Amino acid sequence: MGVIKKLPIYTEKLPGGGLILTSLETVINQAQAKSLWYLLFGTACCAIELMCTGASRYDFDRLGMIFRATPRQADLIIAAGTITKKMAPRLRRLYDQMAEPRRVIAMGGCTIKGGPFYYDSYSVEKGIDHIVPVDMYIPGCPPRPESLLEGCIHLQEKIKKQKLSDWQEK
Amino acid sequence: MTFDELKEYISANYPDDMTLLDTGRCEPFYEVKAEKLVAVCKRLRDDEQLKFDYFCNLGGVDTGERMEAVYSLASYSMKLRLDLKVILPHENAEIDSVQEVWPAANWYERELWELYGVNVKNHNNLTRFLLPDDWDQGFPMRKDWDAPDFIRMPEL
Amino acid sequence: MKLLKDIKNLLIGMRITGKHLGRHAITIQYPEERWEMPERSRGIVVLLSDKETGDLNCTGCLLCMKACPSAAIFIDAPRDPETKKRKLLTFTVDNALCCFCGLCEEACNFSAIKMATMYEFSEPEKEGFLWDMKKLQEVGLDVDYIDTRKKKPAKKVPKPATDSGTATDKIVPDTLDSDAKQTPPAPEPDKPKEDGE
């Protein structure tokens, strides 16, 4: 019941049961934050760290994050690794195939700004934020699994704070 | 066969085809004329003493004035290593494909064409494969290449 | 027969699984429980301050900037025309470009820059990774380090009362001279482009 204690909830005991009241916003946000299924989108070095995070020591599942091989079942792209100019349209297409609400984590320096390939590289996209909107950036080359976990927790906090009215405006 | 023996063997058997360059360290580098390349390669592969049947590497080099193609060969059974170098002009360079000798050369030659603009004759599939399909900015590995969104490392 | 063989194989597989049944899980419950970072671990770049005075150890010698393979460090430290000493004006590290190789730390002779063991720096905005001198100093305040630069002034300056601010200044010229020989005019780097767009 640990989760329920943290919710803004009104509970009342009634004969023959109980009544729980909470805001719809909280329920939706909690649901979204606690089941971020991510797309297996690893291109380079960061993919190995993404694999390590999914493996036994760091265990992504604890955060409710399970890998999906298809964008249609995913809520989140973790762009792990360098995105080249040839790959960029594919990333966009994968993003377009995902259902709303969808989110993007840019993992590693390459996805933020090109990282070590910013200078002198003719084929690396300098940041993925002009291909897809990014919700969270994680620095590192590659980031440690803990950094990735921290980024995901940070993203969950961000999701929990969102307002339903913001969604309408979108 | 040690490298010294290899050098002796080559100078005895391939006197006209290959010239030793002194730039290579530890392992011999030989210069081969572009028009003789395929014939020499075939001989090297079929030579009973050498058996260079392993195509390790092909790299293009742009020194600013000329193009070079460096073939690194090895032999699975005789445990030998050898490098061949073909010197080409900077513009409109052409080289014969060694695909018929070693099928492994196929992709290396495509890469040489794509990144350096060295035309490979008699190649069965000279198409773009490393760069995006709609690439129209020339041959990026050349020293004088530049593009609007290409950022050079600041000279610090 | 085949069925029996299959059952046997299944049992072999289950035996291995069974061996792990009662064992303690090796998973680290991350936010509550943390992996103990080794001392040499290379996390984010920080600037170190003097333990006593609180000033930055950095003398603006530009060695780390030259060593960086991804040009993530920008230092503006013009040479004073009279005293020939450098004055550190800005020190910016772009963590989005940094490749965490540790070459800057090795290049530094003044214990001024270090790759700290911290690693939790996710940001919702891309601009958050451009860290200026103040932020780098702030993060580096509690970083423990071995000060290697005090040895030289101890030989040269007999006065024990010298505060370390001047002590660092004293050793600047001789190391800088050797540096200056390679690049005779004071290198005035063009400020690299801040953004790739």
Add this chain to the structure above:
Amino acid sequence: MAELRTEEFTVNMGPHHPSTHGVCRLILTLSGEKVIKIVPVIGYLHRALEKICENRTYAQCIPVMDRFEYVTAMSCEYLFSNAAEKLAEIEVPERAEYLRVIMLELNRIASHLIFYGVTAMDIGALTPFLYGLREREGIIDLFEMTCGQRLTYNYIRIGGVSKDIPPQFEPKCRETIKTIREKLNDYEGLLNENPIWLVRNKGIGVLPADLGIAYGVSGPVLRASGVKYDIRKDDPYSIYDRFDFEIPTRENGDCYDRYLLRLDEIKQSLNIVEQALDALPEGDIKAKVSPNFKPPAGEVYARVENSRGELGVYIQSDGGKKPLRVKMRGGSFNQLQVLPEIGTDCLVADLVAIFASLDIILPEVDR
């Protein structure tokens, strides 16, 4: 009965596909479930590492080389350092060579463990993935303890290594070796005689030795076809001639043999690490190399045996502090070239197994 006619159709596998280990695209022409033509399309991870190296000093090239083949980054570092040392004729201290061998072999084991996990995951078994990566973490801890990073180490430098190993390294390393030896039995127990594993791997994707030789295939893939060729023995670099180890080979050249061969290689590598730890001498860890390292003009092609075959680098120096040309060569480049030859006339599902067993990693192909 009229003969059923099936229309050929084209399927695009990748560039984002979980079983292509990154970003390889295969254009498959299918007749029913059968693959009749494969056209690999690469370049989705072409990061221009060679161009970047041309604009970095020799010391700065090493972090770039780390990204060339990140699963065995130590080999890349060693390769580049070795080539630069050959150019400048630098003598490396004894202790540094031993440390290098320890790191190279540990990294080979780590890479094969990834292969073990990922291949099994491609074929549909998730447990080996968790097991393989669990033991790999033990090795990664050793690396982190020594050089501070988990994946891109920047540890082996021109002239030696950057740091000496910490005192707790040796006991921890021996413990890790012991654990991996124990766990290897588990690994073999899980898959070696597993009927599903056998059906999916045995006799699939046979690479005949002459085809492998023609396409310049090297490393475990070639050794599984019966060609005993290992650069560690045949063109010894570093101090590999001092250790007592065997080069395992297999005869059939199918996916199953490639898998078994890699497990055998792990055992041999464990032996090498143990021997190196026993014989580790005291002394310097780095030769004197000036910070402004400038090798004389010349050129060199150096090669090492890494977990995916021959890893080579060609460096041409014009005497300046930056190399004139760095050309990298990875074993996967040739392995992917041979895939259309051995992958045709099999089922799509088998193609996944073949791709996995060749252990292709795309940064090596695209660079």
